[in-house]
Amino acid sequence: MRLDFIEVCGFRGFRDLARINFGRGFTVITGRNGVGKSTLCDAVEFAIIGSIGKYAVEKAAKESLSDYLWWRGEGVPKAHYVTVSFVDDNGKPFAITRRRESGADRSADEIHAALCRGAAPDDALRQLTRTSIIRDEWIAALSLDLTETERFDLVRSALGALEGSEAGNKAKEVVTAAEAAHSKGEAAYEAALSRLSDRLTQQSETQAALSRSGDVSFALQVVGAAVPDAPPELTARLTAGRNELANGRARVARLGEAFQLSLDVTAVQAAYSDPITAANRKAASAAHEAAQSEHQAAQQAVSEAEQCLAREEEMDAIATSLSLLVEHGERLGLHDNHCPLCAASRTSDEFAAGLDAARRRITSLASGVQAARAALATAKENARQSSLTLKAAAAAAQTHADELRRLREQEAAQVEFYNQWGIEHRFIQDPDGLEQAISLERNRLIDLERALLVLEASQAVSRMSSIESNISALRAEIEKLARAVSQSQNAVTAAREIERSIRRVSGEIIDERLAQISPLLNELYQRLRPHPEWRTIDYTIRGDVRRFLSLKVGDGLNPQFIFSSGQRRAAGLAFLLSVHLARAWTPLRSLLLDDPVQHIDDFRALHLVEVLAALRADGRQIICAVEDTALADLLCRRLISTATEGGRRIDIALGPLGATSVVTEQEIHPLPVGVLRGAATA
Amino acid sequence: MDIFTQAEILLRDAQYETWTWTGSTGPVTCFENAALMGFIHVFSTADDLLSTWKESQQVVLARHAASLRGAGAKAWNVYSVFLTPDQDMGRGREIERIEEDFSLTRKIAKASIITAEDVERSLLPLLPIRSKPLLGASNFETRLRIRLKDISPDAVTAFLKEATPAEVARILGATS
Numbered sequence: 001m002r003l004d005f006i007e008v009c010g011f012r013g014f015r016d017l018a019r020i021n022f023g024r025g026f027t028v029i030t031g032r033n034g035v036g037k038s039t040l041c042d043a044v045e046f047a048i049i050g051s052i053g054k055y056a057v058e059k060a061a062k063e064s065l066s067d068y069l070w071w072r073g074e075g076v077p078k079a080h081y082v083t084v085s086f087v088d089d090n091g092k093p094f095a096i097t098r099r100r101e102s103g104a105d106r107s108a109d110e111i112h113a114a115l116c117r118g119a120a121p122d123d124a125l126r127q128l129t130r131t132s133i134i135r136d137e138w139i140a141a142l143s144l145d146l147t148e149t150e151r152f153d154l155v156r157s158a159l160g161a162l163e164g165s166e167a168g169n170k171a172k173e174v175v176t177a178a179e180a181a182h183s184k185g186e187a188a189y190e191a192a193l194s195r196l197s198d199r200l201t202q203q204s205e206t207q208a209a210l211s212r213s214g215d216v217s218f219a220l221q222v223v224g225a226a227v228p229d230a231p232p233e234l235t236a237r238l239t240a241g242r243n244e245l246a247n248g249r250a251r252v253a254r255l256g257e258a259f260q261l262s263l264d265v266t267a268v269q270a271a272y273s274d275p276i277t278a279a280n281r282k283a284a285s286a287a288h289e290a291a292q293s294e295h296q297a298a299q300q301a302v303s304e305a306e307q308c309l310a311r312e313e314e315m316d317a318i319a320t321s322l323s324l325l326v327e328h329g330e331r332l333g334l335h336d337n338h339c340p341l342c343a344a345s346r347t348s349d350e351f352a353a354g355l356d357a358a359r360r361r362i363t364s365l366a367s368g369v370q371a372a373r374a375a376l377a378t379a380k381e382n383a384r385q386s387s388l389t390l391k392a393a394a395a396a397a398q399t400h401a402d403e404l405r406r407l408r409e410q411e412a413a414q415v416e417f418y419n420q421w422g423i424e425h426r427f428i429q430d431p432d433g434l435e436q437a438i439s440l441e442r443n444r445l446i447d448l449e450r451a452l453l454v455l456e457a458s459q460a461v462s463r464m465s466s467i468e469s470n471i472s473a474l475r476a477e478i479e480k481l482a483r484a485v486s487q488s489q490n491a492v493t494a495a496r497e498i499e500r501s502i503r504r505v506s507g508e509i510i511d512e513r514l515a516q517i518s519p520l521l522n523e524l525y526q527r528l529r530p531h532p533e534w535r536t537i538d539y540t541i542r543g544d545v546r547r548f549l550s551l552k553v554g555d556g557l558n559p560q561f562i563f564s565s566g567q568r569r570a571a572g573l574a575f576l577l578s579v580h581l582a583r584a585w586t587p588l589r590s591l592l593l594d595d596p597v598q599h600i601d602d603f604r605a606l607h608l609v610e611v612l613a614a615l616r617a618d619g620r621q622i623i624c625a626v627e628d629t630a631l632a633d634l635l636c637r638r639l640i641s642t643a644t645e646g647g648r649r650i651d652i653a654l655g656p657l658g659a660t661s662v663v664t665e666q667e668i669h670p671l672p673v674g675v676l677r678g679a680a681t682a
Numbered sequence: 683m684d685i686f687t688q689a690e691i692l693l694r695d696a697q698y699e700t701w702t703w704t705g706s707t708g709p710v711t712c713f714e715n716a717a718l719m720g721f722i723h724v725f726s727t728a729d730d731l732l733s734t735w736k737e738s739q740q741v742v743l744a745r746h747a748a749s750l751r752g753a754g755a756k757a758w759n760v761y762s763v764f765l766t767p768d769q770d771m772g773r774g775r776e777i778e779r780i781e782e783d784f785s786l787t788r789k790i791a792k793a794s795i796i797t798a799e800d801v802e803r804s805l806l807p808l809l810p811i812r813s814k815p816l817l818g819a820s821n822f823e824t825r826l827r828i829r830l831k832d833i834s835p836d837a838v839t840a841f842l843k844e845a846t847p848a849e850v851a852r853i854l855g856a857t858s
Contacts, residue, residue: 167822167826167841167842170841170847171841173847174841174847174850174854176847177846177847177850177851178851178854178855180851181848181851181852181855484855487855487856488855490854490855491851491854491855494833494834494837494854495850495851497830497832497833498830498833498838498841501826501829501830502826504829505822505825505826505829506822508825509825513815516815517813517815519812519813519815520811520813520814520815522813523806523811523812523813524811526803526806527806527807532775532778581811581815582815602784603781603782606788607807610807613717614807614809614810614811615811617696617717617810617811618810618811634758636755637717637755637756637758637759638717638718638759639717640716640717642716670716671716671717671753671754671755671756671759672752672753672754672756673714673715673716674699674714675714675719675749675750675752675753675756675757676712676714676719676746676749676750677699677701677714677749678748678749
């Protein structure tokens with residue numbers, strides 16, 4: 001399998017359709033910097049895996065490589081796609097086209113099936129492009145500059161030592177499954193132990209209960225007396241007895257409350273009936289009655305004084321009218337010896353005496369008003385004083401009435417409590433009797449509880465045998481579970497042994513394979529001759545879980561730190577080429593090199609050309625992009641072109657609008673043979 | 683070890699045609715394949731090599747000038763190989779610097795050519811890749827079975843076949 005052609009349109013720097021037909025033997029692509037030589041390698045990689053791995057930084061300024069995959073210059077491409085076609089040794093083609101709009105026309109599995117075989121590594125297509133396309137910028141980065149673990153992984157992937165990896169993953173899963181089964185078994189074992197522990201505790205308690213058991217028949221009598229209506233079964237009797245015990249305790253509590261109520265009421269009654277309190281109450285009542293009488297008398301006096309005042313005021317009014325009449329008569333004087341007022345015949349003396357008498361009478365009538373007013377004021381003051389006295393006496397009497405009312409209320413509440421809980425009324429007046437009854441009930445309950453304990457203990461006998469048989473079963477189960485735990489532990493150990501063995505066997509296989517490719521690495525190193533002194537390169541592998549691959553020259557020196565830039569690249573090329581050649585899992589025999597001679601002097605560039613010629617002589621297809629036309633000439637001369645595996649040289653350049661196009665394509669024909677013997681034939 | 687003979691064996695193995703031509707400076711082994719051609723000169727001492735390599739080259743090229751002129755681009759692919767068994771280390775570096783002279787031919791110049799391996803190493807630029815790692819089947823399964831001889835074969839078989847990890851764990855528990 002080798003590359004047949006690539007066709008790009010609207011891809012990166014190629015705006016217009018460009019097709020590169022590769023020589024079956026080799027193809028040398030030339031062009032100045034930036035014309036798109038690398039894009040041809042990009043196109044191959046993109047077609048195979050759908051991305052370009054050389055851009056380590058995925059995003060920069062919010063843009064990623066995907067923003068630059070397709071043409072972004074002037075003009076509009078007719079289409080955006082990449083086609084890469086391979087052809088196998090029988091001439092059967094296999095093409096992959098990836099379009100901007102619709103993606104690839106081949107599934108990853110199809111591509112994998114065509115380009116990989118046997119025990120391919122994980123992510124095989126990426127490994128394929130990584131080890132088939134040697135880019136300038138990756139020569140050192142993918143070889144000497146790799147960490148030792150990355151370098152080991154690269155080589156392991158290239159070797160395709162996959163069985164160990166797959167089996168290792170499965171072994172890890174087996175370990176996990178075995179550990180899970182073991183944990184489950186251990187949990188069951190622990191749970192059974194816990195249950196056994198509970199049963200043993202129960203057994204001890206039951207044993208203790210048994211030791212407390214007394215006269216069962218007496219206990220039965222006690223319980224029978226306590227719950228005469230209970231069913232004959234012991235369990236039912238025990239339940240009824242326990243209920244009766246609970247009820248009895250509640251009853252005793254209520255009797256206690258009733259007793260307390262009785263004590264309270266009795267204390268209040270005693271206080272109410274106390275002689276001093278009774279005398280006080282009587283005195284208050286008498287004082288209240290006296291105050292009432294006094295108050296009524298005072299009110300009567302006020303009423304009378306008011307009536308008196310009214311009369312006096314009426315007399316006073318009459319006196320005033322009389323006074324006016326007298327004054328009028330006096331002013332008129334006798335008229336023909338007749339009184340002007342009553343026309344009676346009067347003498348002057350009689351008339352004057354009559355006027356004096358009238359005036360005395362008037363004076364007499366008017367003089368009682370002041371006295372009547374004073375009498376009324378006095379009567380009212382007396383009435384106010386008596387009212388205050390009455391109020392105080394009424395309050396004192398009310399206090400005693402309230403005490404009585406409260407007493408009656410307490411007595412009523414007590415009766416209500418007795419009625420509510422069915423307590424005999426005889427105890428209302430007999431707290432001592434109630435206290436005695438409570439004491440008797442409490443004793444009865446203690447006897448009942450003891451009887452119940454005795455009966456429960458007797459039940460424990462039968463429970464004991466059940467517990468013992470349970471313990472025996474649990475011990476058998478624990479034995480079984482312990483064996484299972486032991487087996488699952490062995491399974492975990494065995495699973496770990498499998499995992500360890502896989503790691504070791506696959507490690508040994510990789511070590512062996514590395515040992516097998518070591519001469520190849522050394523040969524390529526010797527051919528490329530990066531350093532005049534250190535003519536060989538060695539590797540060392542260490543680590544068990546994480547594996548490290550170190551490259552050493554001379555007396556254990558790390559070439560990464562002692563080689564110049566050009567020497568590092570030459571040593572890196574030796575490493576990458578050895579990795580490329582060691583792949584047994586791909587039929588692809590194409591090696592693409594993108595400007596591999598940068599920073600390498602002419603002498604070492606010549607060595608590289610000779611190495612590529614050796615690879616070409618081995619039947620590999622070499623595709624090499626270079627900037628230097630002289631180097632391109634050298635490659636075209638040194639890489640063998642045959643009638644069936646010819647070479648091509650392609651020059652690409654930028655057009656006026658900045659789009660890349662193929663300028664020239666040239667077949668490189670086989671060189672003449674038999675030159676030195678003078679029988680040259682083309 | 684005869685350097686000429688050993689060189690011819692290697693070159694013929696690599697599909698070169700080889701033959702000997704003897705000129706005024708002594709015998710020379712000529713070789714040619716589809717892409718390359720050249721001449722192997724062997725000198726008894728390093729001094730001899732350093733003092734006469736140019737003359738030897740000139741003599742041979744002059745003798746084959748007509749053929750080379752007619753070779754077209756292939757005329758650029760001419761190698762002159764200068765070898766000596768002399769182990770003079772001091773002169774060895776001086777001899778190797780001849781290779782950096784790009785005039786007329788591509789040169790391979792080595793001293794201390796004692797063994798067949800030395801000849802092969804010096805002619806590597808002319809030879810195809812020598813190391814061909816035989817990365818055959820790893821026999822992983824067989825090797826793993828041998829390694830796991832203390833584990834139940836049923837469990838190992840279940841592991842290597844399609845059994846699920848849980849099933850393998852169960853078998854391991856049942857058989858251990």
